[in-house]
Amino acid sequence: MFIYYVRLALLSYRRNPILSSLMVLAVAIGIGAYMVIFTLNYFMGGDPIPHKSSQLYHIQLDYGNPAFPDFDPPPQLTYIDTMALLDLTTDYPRTATSKFVGVVEPENQEIRPFSVSGRGNFSDFFTMFDIPFQYGSGWDRSADEGRQQVIVLSQELNEQLFGGADSVGETVHLHGYNFTVVGVLDNWTPVPKFYDVNNGPFDPIEEAYIPWHLIVSLRLDRAGNTNCWQAPEGDGFQAFLNAECAWIQFWVELQDRNAYEDYLNFINSYAAEQKSFGRLQQPVDKRLFDVNEWMIEQEVLPDETRILSALAAMLLAVCLLNTVGLLLSKFLGKAPEIGVRQALGAHKGSLFIQHVIEAGFIGALGGVLGLGVAALGLEGIKILMGDMIVSDWMHLNLTVVLVTIALAIVSTVIAGLYPIWRACNINPAIHLKLQ
Amino acid sequence: MEFGPILRALLRNKLGIILIAVQIAFTMTVIVNAIYIINQRGELMSRPSGTDENNLFYIRSIGFGQNFNEETTVADDLARLRQTPGIVDATVINTVPVSNSGSSSAFLLEPGELASSVPSAIYYADHRSLNTMGLELVAGVDFTEADVLIRESSSNANADTVIITQALAEQLFPEGAQAAIGQVVYTPSDQAVRIIGVVRQLQAPWPLWEDIENSAIFPEIVIDGASLYLIRTEPGEQDRLMPMVEEMLGASNEQRILRQLRTMADTREESYRIDSVMTRILSIVIATLIFITAMGIVGLAVFSINRRRKQIGTRRALGATQGSILRHFLVENAIISGFGVLGGAVLTIAFNMFLVQTFNMPRIDWYYIPAGMLALLLVGQLAVVGPSRAASRITPALATRSV
Structure with missing residues (x-):
């Protein structure tokens, strides 16, 4: 029966090819455009680390100066607080992290020295964020404390320096010091780059990772946001470190409710204690943010995608209204045929199914074509955005493909319900008389 | 003019009118707000920096080694x-x-x-x-x-x-x-x-x-x-x-590496790229929407004319001129679009209020609304001209045939 109805649908398509194609096109464009925006939102606003996002917490403290009007608390920590929290947070996996830039001088004299973007972090960073390794692994906590000159390379940098070979144990000459390679990352593109959203949430990952303490002890060139709300007292690097300047991100992993409560108490009492010393005078609403809360707090999803979401929803609405209108006309135009079928004994039920299938058929065609529209749209956005953001992730995945086709069929059938109902309630006698 | 009969004929197919009118209202909302966003981004992008941008470039030098x-x-x-x-x-x-x-x-x-x-x-x-x-x-x-x-x-x-x-x-x-x-x-x-x-x-x-x-x-x-x-x-x-x-x-x-040899013009382009991307996407959305809506209007007009061929033939036989048939469908469309753009005006302002509140954008200038209404009325009329002319050419003899 199903096949028969599909054949009827095909016949009906052929009877009004232009009108039917118009419907398919409308569905395709509406669904395609919506899918482009859905894909952008799905990744850019999605959960970058779903299995752990509610266990990883970013810390924010009560920074700012009440005398400064409209001062948003900076999303990072000062050196003083970072050092205190590192000492007091040894029970839980935790990492302070910040960016640097450095010059790498390759052993191979044929390669000119070049500058790399780097990150200082703690050993727990790699395990907390489930970072995949191609060779070797991260370092351990003793390397953090011992300020050992070890380095983890990104896949790209390893390719550039060692031709992609297993380089564990090799030496990298960075910022005038020798670092021993302990690991090479596998391909890893977190979207958004959740562990550091305040320095470009869609930037590529860093190329080199070293124990965080070395940024200070080897005086590497810090990079990324630095936000001060009180001038350093005195001159020099130490004065900067002691100042109310936030430039370090701090993450802690709290695996269950108890750990969370425990840590929340700890951080609240830390803040209260510091406040009694005359620091942390600008209260914040919340001190611990899990990954998703942090993405929202930091407004990672650009306004543009949110505006486009609303517009795409309206575009889809227009396309579906269009389809309803055209389906209505088409089904009403078929009144004589429906009259004949009813007179020959077709149930309302089977007429209903026939027309649901006809509407679904248009929807399915529209959905498949919509996938093409969506793929084209994403490709277009990729070209327009150029190298401004990492866009490897910008493609249709299976979820999106399935959602597209399902959405197309379901919305066309829903859009077609009224026309179908009208079509099934045609009085056969009138149309038979005319034949 | 034969306003009354047109309206009464229209009311026989209420849903059809509502569908087109709502479609026009949404189309207007998207188009007017999109144009407003495009103009706003354009203004942002055209602000001068105060520098001689076209003749500036830069290069970064990073020293390394102990002797630097x-x-x-x-x-x-x-x-x-x-x-x-x-x-x-x-x-x-x-x-x-x-x-x-x-x-x-x-x-x-x-x-x-x-x-x-x-x-x-x-x-x-x-x-x-x-x-x-x-x-x-x-x-x-x-x-x-x-x-x-x-x-x-x-x-x-x-x-x-x-x-x-x-x-x-x-x-x-x-x-x-x-x-x-x-x-x-x-x-x-x-x-x-x-x-x-x-x-x-x-x-x-x-x-x-x-x-x-x-x-x-x-x-x-x-x-x-x-x-x-x-x-x-x-x-x-x-x-x-x-x-x-x-x-x-x-x-x-x-003892140094040189990086980032770039022109200021390229830098400006990159800093405003999100705005130019937004502008292009919105332009495509506008063009697509106008096309879809116009095609929808054409499709529905063709259908409604085909269903009324006999009536048209009868009117012609009773002395209606080609011009009055043409006028009938143009006026019919104007009435439907009129409802559409009225709804569109309300929806456009509502959506703009949402944009203003959510994204801190400045409010839309008043003249966008009448301009948008006029533009969509025009699109509707243009879309329906073809089918209406076809309708006006239906022969009076059709009235005498049974199918």
Whole structure:
């Protein structure tokens, strides 16, 4: 029966090819455009680390100066607080992290020295964020404390320096010091780059990772946001470190409710204690943010995608209204045929199914074509955005493909319900008389 | 005119009218708001930075190795650059205007008076920065070589003179630029600085910053391992000079790497890329929507005409002219579209209020609404002209046939 109805649908398509194609096109464009925006939102606003996002917490403290009007608390920590929290947070996996830039001088004299973007972090960073390794692994906590000159390379940098070979144990000459390679990352593109959203949430990952303490002890060139709300007292690097300047991100992993409560108490009492010393005078609403809360707090999803979401929803609405209108006309135009079928004994039920299938058929065609529209749209956005953001992730995945086709069929059938109902309630006698 | 019969005929197919009207309302909402966003982004993108952008490029030099002396390298590089024919001037600066990355601070009228502080972008550059960027001095004097302070990045002692933009001067001293000259203002760390000059315009590096016109230049060269040279060329010389400069600097000192050889025009393009991408996407959306809606109107018109062929034939047989049939369908469409654009006006304003509240965008100008209504009425009429003309050519003889 199903096949028969599909054949009827095909016949009906052929009877009004232009009108039917118009419907398919409308569905395709509406669904395609919506899918482009859905894909952008799905990744850019999605959960970058779903299995752990509610266990990883970013810390924010009560920074700012009440005398400064409209001062948003900076999303990072000062050196003083970072050092205190590192000492007091040894029970839980935790990492302070910040960016640097450095010059790498390759052993191979044929390669000119070049500058790399780097990150200082703690050993727990790699395990907390489930970072995949191609060779070797991260370092351990003793390397953090011992300020050992070890380095983890990104896949790209390893390719550039060692031709992609297993380089564990090799030496990298960075910022005038020798670092021993302990690991090479596998391909890893977190979207958004959740562990550091305040320095470009869609930037590529860093190329080199070293124990965080070395940024200070080897005086590497810090990079990324630095936000001060009180001038350093005195001159020099130490004065900067002691100042109310936030430039370090701090993450802690709290695996269950108890750990969370425990840590929340700890951080609240830390803040209260510091406040009694005359620091942390600008209260914040919340001190611990899990990954998703942090993405929202930091407004990672650009306004543009949110505006486009609303517009795409309206575009889809227009396309579906269009389809309803055209389906209505088409089904009403078929009144004589429906009259004949009813007179020959077709149930309302089977007429209903026939027309649901006809509407679904248009929807399915529209959905498949919509996938093409969506793929084209994403490709277009990729070209327009150029190298401004990492866009490897910008493609249709299976979820999106399935959602597209399902959405197309379901919305066309829903859009077609009224026309179908009208079509099934045609009085056969009138149309038979005319034949 | 036969308004009544048209309306009564229309009311026989209420849902059809509602569908088209709602479709037109949504189309209008999207199109009008999209055009408004496009115009707004266009305005953002067309603001001048105050610099001679078309003739500026820059290059970054990063020293390495123990023998690298940044101070002598900078002096040597600048001397070389300024001697090069085709180069108007060059300066060493902490960041490039419109580049989205830079440093900001604030100025205070009295030490410690944070509540009255005026935010400003901070540029650190040497005494040739005004001529290099092509800034126009409206009051006071330019820096001299004696003003320039060379300092380590970890030192926060500023130079004691500053040149600020007119917008910043007016915020600090409402009497205007001239009144600001010679005044002493304070940094947040209570250091006194004297305003020696005011320039007409120099934008802060962040296009979206609300205080974008507030900038200040300190005559300082910051020694921090990396030096950024901003270079102004004679018109048309940029393409020739860029590779030459890179080669010249590279050859003069091996203890460094050169990066980011870029033009200011490219930097602007990148800083505003999201806006231009948005503009293009919205243009495509507008074109698509107009097409879909117009096609929908055509489709429905064709259908409704086909269903009424007999009635049309009868009217023709009873003496209606081709013109009156044509008019019938044009008026019919105008009525439907009229409802649509009325709803569209309400929906457009509602959606704009949502944009204003959620994204802090300025409110839409009133004239967008009537313009949008007119445009959509016109689209409707154009879409229905074809089918209506076909309808007007139906022969009266049709009335006598049964099918």
